[in-house]
Amino acid sequence: MRITLIGPGRAGLSIAYAAKKAGHEIVTVVARRPDAARNGARKLDAVASVLDRQLAPSDLWIVATRDDAIASVAETLAERLGEGTDSPKTAIHLSGLSSIETLAPLREFGVLIGSVHPLQTMPNPEVGHVRLHGAWFGITADPGSYDNLAAFVQSLGGRPFVIADEAKPTYHAAAAAAANFTLVNMVVAQDLLDAVDVPIKVLGPLMEAIVANAVEIGPRAALTGPVARGDVDTVAAQILAVAEHAPAMLGIFVSNVASLARIAGRWDQFADLVDEHTS
Ligand SMILES: NC(=O)c1ccc[n+]([C@@H]2O[C@H](COP(=O)([O-])OP(=O)(O)OC[C@H]3O[C@@H](n4cnc5c(N)ncnc54)[C@H](OP(=O)(O)O)[C@@H]3O)[C@@H](O)[C@H]2O)c1
Numbered sequence: 360m361r362i363t364l365i366g367p368g369r370a371g372l373s374i375a376y377a378a379k380k381a382g383h384e385i386v387t388v389v390a391r392r393p394d395a396a397r398n399g400a401r402k403l404d405a406v407a408s409v410l411d412r413q414l415a416p417s418d419l420w421i422v423a424t425r426d427d428a429i430a431s432v433a434e435t436l437a438e439r440l441g442e443g444t445d446s447p448k449t450a451i452h453l454s455g456l457s458s459i460e461t462l463a464p465l466r467e468f469g470v471l472i473g474s475v476h477p478l479q480t481m482p483n484p485e486v487g488h489v490r491l492h493g494a495w496f497g498i499t500a501d502p503g504s505y506d507n508l509a510a511f512v513q514s515l516g517g518r519p520f521v522i523a524d525e526a527k528p529t530y531h532a533a534a535a536a537a538a539n540f541t542l543v544n545m546v547v548a549q550d551l552l553d554a555v556d557v558p559i560k561v562l563g564p565l566m567e568a569i570v571a572n573a574v575e576i577g578p579r580a581a582l583t584g585p586v587a588r589g590d591v592d593t594v595a596a597q598i599l600a601v602a603e604h605a606p607a608m609l610g611i612f613v614s615n616v617a618s619l620a621r622i623a624g625r626w627d628q629f630a631d632l633v634d635e636h637t638s
Contacts, residue, residue, distance in 0.1 A: 360419050360511065361384045361416070362384065362421060363385075363419070364385060365422045365423065366389075367389075367396065367398070367399030369481045370481050371421060372484035372488075374453070375403055375421070378515060379403055381514045381515050386417045387408050388407055388408070389408045391409065393409055413442065418448050420436065420451070421475075430461040437467070440468040446465075446469050449508065450473075455474075455497060455522075455530060458524050459524055472501050473508055474500075475511070477517065479494035497527075544615065545562075545566075546608075548562060550604075554605060579622065586623055589623075594616055594629065598612065617629065617633045617637075
């Protein structure tokens with residue numbers, strides 16, 4: 360496919376690098392600042408442009424701006440179509456949360472709209488484009504465009520699945536719970552390990568196994584450890600250690616004991632311990 364990238368940030372450039380590697384042509388890189396467009400375009404052998412210029416023809420527009428800029432960028436792009444820029448067959452954005460309707464101004468020019476959300480973290484394009492290989496991509500699409508977008512995702516080595524437009528906020532909250540909230544507990548672990556001079560890397564294989572179990576048999580079935588076993592004395596000893604070595608993390612630790620006890624159906628056993636340490 361011939362692709363136009365609008366918004367050469369972390370996600371946009373990651374997808375564009377992966378697309379180029381897969382044999383697609385990145386025709387134009389569009390940014391609001393000419394230097395940002397030039398930087399992105401150089402690495403992709405593409406033409407650099409800005410939003411107020413006409414665009415060369417392409418098959419797919421990827422609007423990779425931040426979520427809050429998608430609607431206004433779509434309106435600007437619709438103006439370009441109104442002035443004679445050739446319509447692409449399809450235009451997508453990359454947000455897991457925003458409705459595809461943010462791209463609706465493009466529909467009146469015959470463009471099919473959708474979103475392709477990589478369930479992956481892309482801190483920069485060099486790392487990001489490699490991580491897209493094997494990642495799952497949530498696709499929301501106008502009727503008639505899912506197959507094309509799924510084929511595009513597969514060409515990048517990604518794994519497509521359908522996500523309905525109205526389901527996106529719920530789906531995005533799930534992704535945040537898994538990807539972002541897990542890091543809260545990693546910070547707790549880091550502070551405790553720092554206190555006893557153990558590097559955080561030792562947790563790698565354990566965390567990988569926990570994640571593998573959770574996606575394979577489900578997180579509830581994957582529960583292990585003293586709370587799941589109902590071992591109150593062990594958890595009480597852990598709480599004392601946290602209070603001594605990472606007191607700033609005590610609230611998070613105790614609230615997680617409470618959540619876990621409820622999920623494991625052991626709240627009756629842990630209620631007193633939790634109350635004792637909840638101010
Ligand atoms: N990064 C990830 O790991 C990740 C993962 C999944 C999905 N996504 C999605 O990908 C999209 C982009 O996220 P990102 O992390 O790549 O953000 P980013 O690194 O901040 O890049 C955003 C790009 O959009 C441009 N932009 C912002 N406002 C604009 C405007 N009003 N007009 C034109 N261009 C504008 C920025 O240009 P300037 O440099 O001029 O600001 C930049 O090139 C979001 O929808 C996000 O939800 C990201």
